[in-house]
Amino acid sequence: MIVRAQTQKELEAARVTFLGRKSPLVEALRNAKNVEIETRAEMNRTKLHLEALVTTMRTEVRRKQLDRSLTEEEVDVTLPGEELPLGHLHPTTHIRRLVEDAFLGLGYQIYDDREVEWVEDNFDKLAFPEWHPTRSPRDTFFLDERRVLRTETSPSQIHVMQEQRPPIYMVSIGRVYRRDEITATRFPIFHQFEGLAVDRGITLADLKGTLLHVMRALFGQERAVRFRTHYFPFTEPSIEPDVSCPVCDSEGCRTCKFTGWIELGGAGMVDPAVFENVGLDPGEWSGFAFGCGLERSAQLRFGIPEIRPFWESDLRVLTQF
Numbered sequence: 001m002i003v004r005a006q007t008q009k010e011l012e013a014a015r016v017t018f019l020g021r022k023s024p025l026v027e028a029l030r031n032a033k034n035v036e037i038e039t040r041a042e043m044n045r046t047k048l049h050l051e052a053l054v055t056t057m058r059t060e061v062r063r064k065q066l067d068r069s070l071t072e073e074e075v076d077v078t079l080p081g082e083e084l085p086l087g088h089l090h091p092t093t094h095i096r097r098l099v100e101d102a103f104l105g106l107g108y109q110i111y112d113d114r115e116v117e118w119v120e121d122n123f124d125k126l127a128f129p130e131w132h133p134t135r136s137p138r139d140t141f142f143l144d145e146r147r148v149l150r151t152e153t154s155p156s157q158i159h160v161m162q163e164q165r166p167p168i169y170m171v172s173i174g175r176v177y178r179r180d181e182i183t184a185t186r187f188p189i190f191h192q193f194e195g196l197a198v199d200r201g202i203t204l205a206d207l208k209g210t211l212l213h214v215m216r217a218l219f220g221q222e223r224a225v226r227f228r229t230h231y232f233p234f235t236e237p238s239i240e241p242d243v244s245c246p247v248c249d250s251e252g253c254r255t256c257k258f259t260g261w262i263e264l265g266g267a268g269m270v271d272p273a274v275f276e277n278v279g280l281d282p283g284e285w286s287g288f289a290f291g292c293g294l295e296r297s298a299q300l301r302f303g304i305p306e307i308r309p310f311w312e313s314d315l316r317v318l319t320q321f
Contacts, residue, residue, distance in 0.1 A: 008061055015054050018128065091321045092191055092310055095218065096173060099193050099294070100216040103171045106210070108195065111172040113156040117144050122153040125277040126234040141177050149177035152291055154234065157196040161278040166285050167199040173294070182257045185262065187196040187307050191294035196270070198280070198287035204269055207288035211241050211267060219243060219300055224250070226261065235268025235289055246303040255305045262300060265292030 005014055012065045017023060029041055089097075100110055123135055133139055134151060141149040156172035173193045180186040197206070208227065215225050224244035232238040243266045245256035252258040267290030272282035302321055304310075309317045 005057055005061060008058070008065075009169065049252060072095070080160075088319050088321060090310075090318060091302060091304070092294050094321065095298045095301060096191065096193070098218055099171070099173065099214070099297070102214045102286050103195065105201035106169070106213070108169045108171050111156050111160065112174050113153065113159065113169055113172055115150055115175055115177075116143065116147055117150040118156045119148055121158045122148050122150055122152075125158045125274065126154055127273040127277065128233045132233060139179050141179065150180050152176050153192050154289070154291065157194065157289060158278060159237050160196070161198065161275075161280060166280070166287075167197075167200075168267045168287070169197050171195045172260070182308065184306050185296060185299065187295070187311060189311065190296075190307070192265075192291055193294060194289065194291035196287060196289045198285055200285065202269075202286045202288060204239075204288070207239075207267055207290065208270070209290075215241065215243065215264070218244075218297055223300070230266060230268075232268055234271050234274050236271045238266065240264075240266055241290075241292075243300050247305045248298055252264050253305075255299070262296065264296060265290060267291070 016230045016310060104110065123132070128135060140151050143149065153172040153174050153176060156174075157170070160168055160170050171193055172195075174191065177189055180188050182188070195210070197210070211227075212225060215223070223246070226242045227239045228242065230238045230240040242261040243264050244250045245253065245260055245262050247253050247255045248260070250256075250260035252260050256262050268288065270287040270289050275282040275285060275287075295307050298304065298310070299307060
């Protein structure tokens with residue numbers, strides 16, 4: 001029966017018949033305590049021979065089945081296979097790549113730095129005054145008295161200015177942390193891109209031209225952009241760029257707080273105190289800096305009314321982009 005088996009099912013039935021727990025041979029070996037040694041040895045040799053035969057026939061049956069399939073079954077190898085579903089870039093990743101492409105085209109270097117920073121680099125060298133609310137544990141995640149989860153990617157600018165001499169044209173991109181209330185446009189964790197240009201003779205006009213170029217690359221020529229004066233500790237003068245709300249088409253809605261505009265970030269000319277903190281002469285060098293949120297930029301590009309879907313991993317939302 002074993003050598004005549006043509007299928008795996010027949011072979012398994014033969015194995016159970018001759019080597020199963022209730023087969024005559026196994027029963028005999030189980031009750032062979034009073035049987036002569038030579039007889040018991042012969043039964044063991046028979047069992048080993050049958051087991052080896054089953055193993056050999058299992059391989060042989062598989063080979064015969066494969067040969068039969070190749071001979072009898074027709075397969076058109078030119079037919080296209082099943083198309084595998086492709087994933088989607090997260091909107092934040094998509095915007096990050098657009099930002100990198102825009103600045104690489106302008107000759108900037110891209111930096112991705114650490115997320116745990118010294119208080120000195122995150123606040124002191126950026127000329128944050130002691131009374132600034134960002135220094136409060138109610139606004140910032142402090143790990144201890146000297147270390148924080150970075151509130152912006154600006155410390156990367158401090159690192160670069162300390163490590164190399166101007167001219168400097170760089171953009172730092174990464175995750176930042178703030179104790180913000182969750183709203184339509186704010187979240188305690190978000191991604192930010194911050195740029196820094198340091199050279200001789202840089203003016204506010206250079207900053208405005210750079211921001212307009214990047215905003216047109218991100219949002220298109222038809223989106224309205226405006227600049228407002230503002231205050232930041234590390235820039236003077238300081239401005240804030242706003243972009244027309246894509247959700248309501250500037251008519252006013254909850255996302256833009258019924259103003260028709262969404263603040264994109266902050267910018268300005270680098271404060272002379274920051275240059276002095278990193279050992280650069282503000283009389284020789286000038287520069288501008290700016291910072292914007294990637295999630296907020298994605299909201300403006302894709303018309304997403306809330307920032308929360310960026311962190312909820314809901315495929316019904318993410319697969320739309």
